[in-house]
Amino acid sequence: MKMILLGAPGAGKGTHGEAIAEFVKAPIIGTGQIIRDTIKSGSETGKRFKEYTANGGLIPDEEVVKIVAERLKQPDCANGFVLDGFPRTVVQAEMLEQLVGAVSEVLYLKISDEEIIKRMGGRRTCSKCGATFHVTHHPPKVEGICDRCGGELIIREDDAPETVLNRLAIYHEQTEPVIDFYRSRGVVVEVNSAQEVHKVRKDILAALRLH
Numbered sequence: 001m002k003m004i005l006l007g008a009p010g011a012g013k014g015t016h017g018e019a020i021a022e023f024v025k026a027p028i029i030g031t032g033q034i035i036r037d038t039i040k041s042g043s044e045t046g047k048r049f050k051e052y053t054a055n056g057g058l059i060p061d062e063e064v065v066k067i068v069a070e071r072l073k074q075p076d077c078a079n080g081f082v083l084d085g086f087p088r089t090v091v092q093a094e095m096l097e098q099l100v101g102a103v104s105e106v107l108y109l110k111i112s113d114e115e116i117i118k119r120m121g122g123r124r125t126c127s128k129c130g131a132t133f134h135v136t137h138h139p140p141k142v143e144g145i146c147d148r149c150g151g152e153l154i155i156r157e158d159d160a161p162e163t164v165l166n167r168l169a170i171y172h173e174q175t176e177p178v179i180d181f182y183r184s185r186g187v188v189v190e191v192n193s194a195q196e197v198h199k200v201r202k203d204i205l206a207a208l209r210l211h
């Protein structure tokens with residue numbers, strides 16, 4: 001199973017990614033987290049990544065593909081993977097196809113900009129493990145504390161309002177064409193992500209069972 005999660009920033013890829021990965025029995029590869037870890041490491045690559053992403057911008061295709069290719073070489077990806085946050089451009093999608101061949105499935109979480117802007121304000125991310133929560137749609141059991149690892153929940157710089165608007169503009173311009181790229185391959189499954197979390201989850205699992 002070579003699967004890709006697509007959708008605007010805030011569409012719920014982080015919220016549903018792990019359940020999907022468990023369902024299809026493949027590791028979830030969150031490129032956002034890999035990039036954040038690289039930046040945290042303070043390496044030369046990390047410093048470059050920090051500059052690129054400072055205002056919600058994208059890291060150049062070749063650099064992202066390089067770190068994704070490294071990750072996909074790990075033994076846990078031998079029987080497949082679920083990619084979250086990649087590819088973000090058609091060029092990246094083409095490079096991925098060269099790297100791993102045809103993708104088996106692309107799950108597209110569809111949602112309007114208005115709904116995203118409403119949601120991002122309530123988004124909280126674990127400062128330790130990167131798990132995401134939402135104050136109303138997907139609250140942690142204890143306010144401000146990660147269910148998974150007990151880490152402190154924070155508002156990521158990525159989720160600040162100006163950054164969200166900028167990321168949405170980039171998404172429409174560069175990532176939306178990726179959906180058409182995979183539509184032409186006949187592998188896109190669409191789920192309405194502007195619903196309650198449990199309903200979205202139900203629809204996702206139903207959609208995956210059909211294949």
Ligand SMILES: [Zn+2]
Binds near residue numbers: 128131146150151
């Ligand atoms: Zn955590």
